[in-house]
Each structure stands twice: as C-alpha cells, then as structure tokens.
Amino acid sequence: MKTLSFESFTKKIYLKAPLQKIYRCWATEQGITSWFLKKADYERNGQLINTEELIKEGDTYAWMWHNWDGEEKGEIIEANGKDKLTFSFAGDCKVTIQLKEVNEATHLTLTQYNIPTDEKSKLEIHYGCSNGWTFWLANLKAFLEHGILLNETEFDLRNEELSGFEYVNM
Template sequence: MADQTWSTFRRKIYINAPSGKIYWHWATSKGMETWFLRSCEYTDNREVKRAREEHAQAGDTYLWYWHNWADGESGIINEADGRTHLAFSFSGAQVTIDLEESKGVTLVTLTQHHIPTDDRSKMNVYYGCGTGWTFWLANLKAYLEHDVLLHHTAPDMMGRSDFSDFVNL
C-alpha cells in the first residue's frame, strides 16, 4: 500500500460496440437514460436544455437523477470532443471517459481524479464512486452487448437506508 493514492482511480472495460455508439450513450440525455439514469438534462451556457439526442458540449451543465435515489448530481462538462473523450465534474472531483477502438472492440477507460484526500472523500468518493463506476461500466457493457440492464429501475426501493448493501440500485 506504499504506492496507494487516494486522489485518483481508473476503471477499464472492453465493450463490443463502436466508440461512436458508446460516446452517444454518455453524451446525450436519451443515451444516459437507457443504461444509467432515470433523468438526465444537459444545458448549454445560455441555459437552454439540449435536445435529448444532442451531444453535450464543453461548458454545458448537467443534472442527473438515478433510479431509486432521491438526490441528484449536478456538474459541468469540461471537455467533449464529440467522438472519444468526455470530461466532467462529479462528486467533488473530475471524471474523464476515453474510448479507444482496437480489433473490433472499444476500450472504455474511466478515470476519476482530483479526489480530495480527507477521510470522508476516501470513503465516499474513492471507495464509493470506484465501486459504483465498476458496476455502471458493467451495466453499460451488458446493455450494449446483450440488451440487458443489471440495475433495479422500479421506484419501490427509493429511500432505503441500507442502499449501500445493494449491488444493483
């Protein structure tokens, strides 16, 4: 553990889908709502909501709501190249998504960095987000490759105090 850093983590997964399709599922409200969120809004710098199939752009803000979770997350899209790279603020840190096609599959690399290193952030962001992103990347793979969602989408679980025990909420 001498090399342990609490300020960044990386998760990688190969997905059998073209990078453009994967990017669309991250950068559009409609795409995010198929595999990840109950509600997603991207808003441009003039405070106009982007169309549901329009790519988020650098400088946009977002508002995300998950299934079975009352609180939302808001942040800023910092970088968006429209093809293979997306970066946004998230949970007091920064997240980058990079897509690289090779031999018919796409390597998705998610990096969360600039994580504060206080004890609360180590638990909630480094551990909590690291675990969460692992699940959500697997969910994206299951959805794009097999049209299967691994998470629970019915609202009957909202408000449970033991949510952190579940692997699919």
C-alpha cells in the same frame, strides 16, 4: 508500476460495440438515460438541449438516478465529439471517459480524480464511486452487448439506510 492512492481511481472495460455508439451513450441525454440515469437535463446557455444532441464543453447537467433522491449537478469540461469526455462530478472531482478502438471492440477507460483525501471522501467518494462505476460499466456492457439492464428499477431501495453501499445493482 503505478501506485494506488485515494486521490483517483481508474476503471477499464472492453465493449463489443462501435466507438461512436458508446460515445453517444455518454454524451447525449437519450444515451445516458438508456443505461445509467433515470433523468438527465443538459443545458447550454441556460436552455435545455435536444435529447439527441451531443453535449459540448461548457454545458451543464443535472442527473437523477433510480433509487436515489439526490441530484448531481456539474459541468462538461471537455467533449471532443468522438472519443473523450470530461465532466465535474461529486463536488470538485472530475471524471474522464476515454475510448479507443481495439481490434473488434472499444476499450473504455474511466478515471475519477481530484478526490479529497479526508476520511468522509475516502469512504463516500473513493470507495462509493469506485464501486458504483464498476457496476455501471458492467451495466453499460450488458446493455450494449445483450440488450439488458442490470440496475434496480422495480424495487424502491431509497428507505434502506445503507442501500447504496450494500446493493450491487443500485
């Protein structure tokens, strides 16, 4: 049996959608803002890329969410154009998305790793991101399979101090 640790976590989900459609939901600005982000800018060699163009290794990103004033910046480490994507996230952490066709569905595995193990990182990155990715993968499923979004865009939660830890649909 694998052991659990604070250095990484894995989340898995089956999605009843074509693998290539799911990959585009992660690997294009148009895709990732349809279910996950308020805004995403991808740059290649200092120039914004087209909203429908697949990201590539070496591209950089700036992501903005609904209900959070911060901005996440990082780099695309791997993007094979079909079933695997790795990007930097939350400082020195990395996130890998792996897709695999299984029967009439696509199995998605998300692993976030290289998480520091100080107390602040255990709370904010391991606990916070683990909970966050659980919700966002459920949101992706709702979007792809039912055409609905579960994340909060109507109510402004930014002034509530613990909103990111207490609201289930941030």
